[in-house]
Amino acid sequence: MKKIERKDFLLLGGGAIAGGLTGYVFSGAPFLSFQWLVEWTQDQYVPTKGEEKYLQKLCEYCPNKCQISIRMIGDRAVKVESSNSCCPLGQATLQLLYHPERIKTPLKRTGSKGSDKFAPVSWDEAMKDISSKVNKLVKDNKADMIAAVNKDYSLSGELLERMIKASGSANVYYESSEKTIAQGALGGFAEYDFANTDCIISFGAKLLEGWGNQCQMNQHFLNWKKKGVKLIQVDTNCSTTTSLADEWIAVKPGTEGILALGMANYLIKEKGRTSGAPNFAAWSQIVINQYPLAKVSQLTGVDVKKIKELADTLIQARNPIVVAGKGSKGVSSSSVEMQAVYGLNTLARTGAVALKAPAGMGAIATTGKAPAAGLDDFIKNRDFEVMFVNEADPVYKSVLGKNLAEKMEKAFVVSITPLINDTALYSDYVLPSISVLEGPDSNNAEIVKPYKQSKHAGDIIIGVAKLLEKAAVSFQWNSCLEAMPGAGQTKNVTAGFAFNAEILKNYLNEYDKLMGSTEFPMALLPVELPYVGDGDGLAFPYVLKTIDRHTYSQGKLWVLINRESADKYGVSEGESLDIISERGEIGSVKAHLSDIVAPDVVGIPLGFGHLAYTKYAEDKGVNAKEIMSDKLDPLSGSANWWATRVKIS
């Protein structure tokens, strides 16, 4: 009896289970669950859809004024296509536009300088506070204590210059670039007519890696190839430019200027060339006496025949160009070098080079005492109580950044930038500016609304200026768009170029002294990645995707060292190094042995090792500028950081 019951229970249970399963199967649930599983494993974010539009806008970031077309999905900008698609910002602009660390509102410092403790404030409050500080200084006749640092000669830059000058200070500086150096050394920046030349000799100017205006350079490069223009690159390290050039003349580190002087010597002595520029006699005397070809060739490592050949090609060319200004984005050259190279232009009597100077927006009488020669000079030798920093990052980019930071801690600093950068860390106010895509352009085409409360830097400056008792009168405009027509103008230099024999006299001795130091046997030469440049690009994650494994890889910055030198100093591939100059030491970079750098040279990438500038740039590698030479150049007043001697350990 029991037995039967047990069996029956088994049957009941079995029937129930079997039935349940059948029902389950026929309900379609198993199939659906598989389908659900498939969808669930596609755990993806779905971008919001919308109507596709292509909007045209004038990019007014640089004088080039490219026409850019922006692909919009609904109200989102998803792609930038620029007419000549070669803007150094170009594709990365979107990454700035939608950067999660964009500054939303004006920020006021709450913590100590150097910390990123800020509190949001309203525009009015910020403007009032800033303007009151400036007005107070002007009242106490301390207008000279007002200073400004611009990124480059842009609309907002000129507006800021106007504001500072109008308030009675002459302390307006531009981050050291090929233009600023030229202004100091030559009395105006050289405008090269790359379009109509037939021969280019570039002394260390990496023309195809972001030097000057990359837009135009790329276009010129194509034309050169078409027209068979000869590009001769005088350079120390092998780079894209040297490889793409028709000829690469390898010189010892830092001897570009000497080579130029040697050529000058040859042209003056043997070809009887002269230049109309003032002080030529004195200058040429020194050149003839101190720079005989034999010596030059021994210093530069270029044999005499080559030098002559080079000089001949120069004077045989119909419309040659000799380009000065070593580097690509970060440029540094001594005035002697600039003058020597520019001197070659005058000796070759080329028509393709002219000196220009920024016209500014109408002359403003400056009562203040004469400014320092250049930014680095100012940082080193002057004091300030109020400083405006417009889109620039001197704390990071200047070799004297640390000193500047110290001075900033005592002063009142206003920094205009879309992202918190190293300079902003030492500012009392950080005012959010916009990317090129935002806001209206001069055709009043507004593509994207400015992000949160950010404004065009020009508008910010106008806003401040209008609150200044002294400067307000010189600002009639209501927006930077109205001011735009007057901006970006250049005028011919009245004074013209003049040789300076004084600085040339003991150039050679200084060079020998520099080379003579046995303690620092190697030269530290910067290597730049086109997109990272001298640091601006690093905040954009997609830029990081372009970095190759011998520049920055898995948390380590790589430096390039020539094979022979590696044997000499006992360095092996991938070894961790410290680089020491007389200014200090940067630690734990990895060595990559390659012959693309010259013997006794350490090639170090620029643009790494930010203190701030978003988490994508923060704490990546080291900032080579920290140990680079801060020897000031008398004329351009910017440190000649290209001439840095180091040792490795």
Next chain:
Amino acid sequence: MKRSLFFIIPFIVFAYLSLILFQRACDYTMNLQAEKRLPFNHKTHLTQYGADCETCHQYYDNGRFKGLPTVAECTQCHDRGGEVHNPDPTVPTKKAMLDSYKDTDKPWQAFAAQPDLVYFSHKVVMTATYEDGRKKSRCGSCHGDKAGSTTTEKIKGKMLMGQCMDCHTALHISNKCLVCHD
């Protein structure tokens, strides 16, 4: 005999129960009951008010499909200011529920809605024709008999890739991944 019943009865009972239970579960997961449903009648719109599919389901200029109409588009006909009752059936009247209604609480989940990883172009499919100019596909071929439907209720289940591929095969259309996937 008696013993076999011991098996059959629970079998039937449980089969039925679990069938109902799991079907409910499926319906629930596929969210057939939308939180806010518009009493929209496809049939009357098409038959009496002389609308056709394109009237409400339009294309962008670049050929992309706009998808479901927004409230704004509805109110173009059903004027917010218009009177609620109109003897003439052809005149669209004011619909009170449209005032309380936002595009965001759109209840529909189209049966044929494609996931993001499918690049489906209504335009291309609807333009495809035979030699004699007959259209190769109509709305019905994927969306079922919407024209006859009197509600916005979606067809049960989800359209699968198989359905697309069968059609492609039948019409000698390429079935390569890149035809629809990016």
Next chain:
Amino acid sequence: MNTLVKSVIDFIVETYNSYSKSMQIFFIFLAVNIFLFMVFAIQILFWGLGYTDMNNIFAMGVWIIGDLGLVSLGGGAFFTGFFLYMLRVDKLEPIINSTVLIGFMCYLFTFVFLVFDIGQPLRAWFGYAYPNWGTHLMPQSMLTEVVFCLTFYFCVLCVELIPVVLRHKIIDAIPAFHYIGHYLHRLMWIMAAAGTFLSFFHQGSLGGGMWDVLYGKPGWFRAHHQFFFMAIVAATAGGTSFMTLCPYIAGKVMKKEVAPMETFQTLAKISGAMFIFYTTFRIYDVYTMAAKYVPSFDRNYLDIWGGYYGIWMLVFEFAACFTAIAMLNIKKFRDQEKFMVIGISSGVAAIIMSKLYVVLHGFSIPNFPWKSFAAYNPTIQEWFITTGGLCCMIAIYMIMAKWFRLFPHLDKHEHHAE
């Protein structure tokens, strides 16, 4: 309920204490490994493969090595079964159960490792749902064939395993199960036949097919047919060695004669014979690689050796092969226990080394002349998932050996003892 838990715990403690010190330490080792296996399993399955050291260059790692090794060693199961049931070599009867069990576990953990290795485990069934059949139902992707063959043969092994389980004292008491087990046992030759057939193919595909389709990669490409058979022979040779080794070790651990010596020797003999074939194949393989296939990439066979994984791998493999041949084929050696053990263990080593070589060396070869040799050192997650898996296998084997009728030879002895 409580009492039940308590009794279980007591039982475990009791058994644990019943063992010698060294064994107890070993048990703890097993437990730790298996525990970490579970921990890291969760990490890998939920947060993805980022925690491994595999990368876009070195796309596969220690788990794939494990898969290849397990499959080709587990392949011994089909070959032993083949000899026992087809060729009626009854000497093999005493260890067939253990063989089946090992085969079963090898395949089981092949699947386990695969699940870890693929990026989307929840889509693993796509392999069955959307197989990549080429024209004429010839699988275009060797993986498809492998997946299906693996699955089917795994099912076969499951069936083959059932009687072993059913022979457990308690279960065997129930008459129904007894008969099922008995008849299954009678029908086992069919299973063996099917198994041989399936295993034959997937061994070939896994060995040959996996690599022959990689016509872009100098380290791997060979003609299919040649490597196909080589892989099968490898499985037979190494597998049989493995099937001899495991019960032998078990016997040593249990300090009992789990199977008569001649059983081991028979299987060892088979293995030795197969190793002669295998080594011949392998030599021919290396020759063709050096003379024919690598040059067809305009590269030199010796140049593509480099990085961490030098040619020593090859040397070691051949050394092991020749040791196995010498120890297992020369009767004088085979009859001495220790030489036989050296032989079979070096046989196993040879197979494992060939798998290491195929993966590590294959991936380390740079694809571009300006890139350097790639290297790979597994992270702790990879290590413990691998070792943990192996420990699970050992644990299962031990349990079966202790409580199930894994070695029928044993209770024969007990009968004698009575």
Next chain:
Amino acid sequence: MNTNETHVTQENKMKRRWGMAIDLDKCTGCGQCSIACAQENNLPIFEDDSDQPKRVAYLELMKVTNDRDAKYPNVEVTFIPKMCQQCEGNDPSNPKPPCVSVCPVVATDVGDDGVVSQVWSRCIGCRYCQVSCPYEARAFNWWKPRHEGSFKKSLNSDVSVMSRGTIVKCTFCSHIWKRERDKAVAQGITDINAVLYTPTCASSCPTGAIVFGDLNDPDSEVSKLSKDKRAFRLVHTIDEKPEDEKKRLMKLKDYPNPKVYYLSSRQWVRDMMRFK
């Protein structure tokens, strides 16, 4: 077969065979292509994407120098932008890329226009295709792809955002082709072969070094360039062999036979491609 039919109506009507030619003598290595590609294809964003072995990128900008053999100052550098080479195997009429035949779940196949697709939603992440790819063109999502905060707003809605544990790769921006096709059809152009397009890397190249087009069309610039005497293909050693030797080798094994051509006037680059 009349012509007023969209592409979807006919598979054998697709005449295009998309290919690419990259002039390394024009490439300044500026990286626009790489960034444009990342932007267009919604590539994931991580805190450090500098050369990580696990980096997810479709287009790798490889810096190549001849310093292995040459000594300073006879050295040169060149940048080689490398994306998926869209291989064909020996017989272009029946394409057999190394990656397609190995996929166990048909997640990748060759389109009618010769572009090799990769559908991550089908991919199970076995990485066998990555193993088989001689160009390291395929990337695996080792981590869950991230688009932090407002970066989401710049996502391209034509490309689906990839998910963790799947393989992704360059498909010559095939979604742009679909976009163009839609535009064409909307304008009433229903001939599929009338649809032309440019992948974003080509359209973003400042010096026009990257040229994209139809290799079947003998008049297209790309097919002209592909026959240029400077043209070569990445480590495709068989190209420069004599005919009979070529035949022998092709009998022996398949060759990738990619559709991306590179042009360089530098001999050392060509030598390197032959592992010299």
